[in-house]
Amino acid sequence: MERMPSSSRSKKTHTYGSQILQDIDETASIELFVKSAEVLDITLKKLFDHFGVYWSCVYALEMYPQFYEDNNSTKDFIVSLDRIHQQVTSKKPGAKPPKFIYEWNKDGTLNVTYQSHRDLFELFDSLLKGMDKYFGSETEITRIGQNKMTLDFEAASASNSASA
Numbered sequence: 001m002e003r004m005p006s007s008s009r010s011k012k013t014h015t016y017g018s019q020i021l022q023d024i025d026e027t028a029s030i031e032l033f034v035k036s037a038e039v040l041d042i043t044l045k046k047l048f049d050h051f052g053v054y055w056s057c058v059y060a061l062e063m064y065p066q067f068y069e070d071n072n073s074t075k076d077f078i079v080s081l082d083r084i085h086q087q088v089t090s091k092k093p094g095a096k097p098p099k100f101i102y103e104w105n106k107d108g109t110l111n112v113t114y115q116s117h118r119d120l121f122e123l124f125d126s127l128l129k130g131m132d133k134y135f136g137s138e139t140e141i142t143r144i145g146q147n148k149m150t151l152d153f154e155a156a157s158a159s160n161s162a163s164a
């Protein structure tokens, strides 16, 4: 997969009022996703996929550019996720950010356990695919438990070199 051209990466369609400074009503946010999918007549997963691309390629890039300077690949981002979420929510009273627990396997794949009372595993998957689109990579995600997955960051390059 090709990396997104820089010209289309941060095309501003509008400006955002301000950073989110307070914890927001999560029931309302999830309801907003559900209702938007209904209005657009698409599945919730499809909506998450669109949101994941917009978040990773446009919104977060504009609002949190510092993380894109530190992280140059989907892999870098994923291994920093726990720290990023703690950092951006540390001054938001009442925030309960998702937690990510990492375990490297001998074959270079990574097991990630996603812990959140919101159980938004499908959103996690879509956000990761958004990062892949931004960085032009194809991470293979295999779900191995309720909230646990194995990520293979090299799967696409391994299959390309096998077929070459």
Ligand code: HEM
Binding pocket: 023, 024, 060, 064, 067, 077, 081, 084, 085, 088, 089, 095, 096, 097, 098, 116, 117, 118, 119, 120, 121, 123, 124, 125, 127, 128, 131
């Ligand atoms: C610059 C990058 C990112 C920033 C600044 C960021 C920040 C945030 C913030 C502020 C929230 C709300 C947390 C709360 O209200 O407690 C959130 C939620 C979430 N983030 Fe990120 N995020 C980033 C990238 C990602 C990526 C790449 C993934 C997954 C691959 C991800 C997975 C999630 C999920 C699944 C939620 C939903 C809340 C939950 O599951 O409890 N984030 N993120």
